[in-house]
Amino acid sequence: DSGVTQTPKHLITATGQRVTLRCSPRSGDLSVYWYQQSLDQGLQFLIHYYNGEERAKGNILERFSAQQFPDLHSELNLSSLELGDSALYFCASSVDGQGPTIYFGEGSWLTVV
Amino acid sequence: GQNIDQPTEMTATEGAIVQINCTYQTSGFNGLFWYQQHAGEAPTFLSYNVLDGLEEKGRFSSFLSRSKGYSYLLLKELQMKDSASYLCAVRDSSGTYKYIFGTGTRLKVLA
Numbered sequence: 001d002s003g004v005t006q007t008p009k010h011l012i013t014a015t016g017q018r019v020t021l022r023c024s025p026r027s028g029d030l031s032v033y034w035y036q037q038s039l040d041q042g043l044q045f046l047i048h049y050y051n052g053e054e055r056a057k058g059n060i061l062e063r064f065s066a067q068q069f070p071d072l073h074s075e076l077n078l079s080s081l082e083l084g085d086s087a088l089y090f091c092a093s094s095v096d097g098q099g100p101t102i103y104f105g106e107g108s109w110l111t112v113v
Numbered sequence: 114g115q116n117i118d119q120p121t122e123m124t125a126t127e128g129a130i131v132q133i134n135c136t137y138q139t140s141g142f143n144g145l146f147w148y149q150q151h152a153g154e155a156p157t158f159l160s161y162n163v164l165d166g167l168e169e170k171g172r173f174s175s176f177l178s179r180s181k182g183y184s185y186l187l188l189k190e191l192q193m194k195d196s197a198s199y200l201c202a203v204r205d206s207s208g209t210y211k212y213i214f215g216t217g218t219r220l221k222v223l224a
Binding site for chain 2: 002031042043044045048050055056058088092098101102103104105106107
């Protein structure tokens with residue numbers, strides 16, 4: 001158990017819909033990262049937050065948005081969903097981004113039908 | 114730009130040694146990381162190199178050459194449970210501290 005909690009674990013929704021994925025980082029961690037992993041694909045970096053502020057953006061679609069709240073939990077919002085958005089979405093956290101590693105949650109499986 | 118290359122698949126025998134290579138070209142460098150990922154599960158941290166040389170951790174070792182943009186992960190005394198994907202990742206040095214991952218190497222350990 002990494003200490004990073006993601007909900008929901010599984011989600012099935014229809015095209016055109018909107019979903020919110022939630023992440024609670026490890027206690028004391030200020031940095032939260034979001035990654036997308038499609039079937040047989042690598043981890044695609046989406047976005048990084050540090051202490052409530054956006055620090056870096058990767059290949060995140062305009063239909064997707066994220067934020068980190070004062071209590072440091074983070075949410076990833078996915079809207080106007082398409083079939084190709086079906087993937088495993090991981091959240092990871094670290095103390096400040098400079099430490100020896102980041103710790104991953106178990107992921108949220110999103111299936112768009 | 115950023116580019117990280119790893120072999121797609123490797124096969125090895127139980128008890129053997131396997132070396133998984135990773136080459137990278139990134140605009141900045143602040144460390145190279147190796148993770149293990151079983152199918153459908155979260156990646157778990159294996160090792161971290163920021164300076165050139167070899168880091169050893171039990172059956173796993175990782176090597177880095179920053180001048181060559183090259184790293185390898187060495188797995189000794191392979192066990193069936195080592196069958197997994199191994200992900201190489203580079204941490205950016207631009208102050209964003211984002212981690213960029215390769216597509217991973219799927220290792221099959223055969224009895």
